[in-house]
Amino acid sequence: MGKTKKAGITGRLGVRYGSRIRKRLRVIEEGMKTPQKCPVCESKVTKRISTGIWNCKKCGAKYTGGSYTQNTQPGLESQRIAFRVQRELIEKSKE
Secondary structure: OOOEOOOEHHHHHOOOOOHHHHHHHHHHHHHHHOOOOOOOOOOOOEEEEEOOEEEEOOOOOEEEOOOOOOOOHHHHHHHHHHHHHHHHHHHHHHO
């Protein structure tokens, strides 16, 4: 049983597990399998090794992230806050 136009990557499941679960699984798996950008070399040849561990095939960088995508919403928020605090500290040191 292969993938179909309507079911996509979850076509392998057939009619099992219910449509809602298959739709949710499709969103997660398609996001996981799309090319992710490496934070070190900016290339799109990264691959998920296991849950939360990502590896860049080009530069060999190994880093952590979300289970199914590299960046999670809480991770992006904390990164933004860290950059803001760092910028404020630099501005204070200049005064």
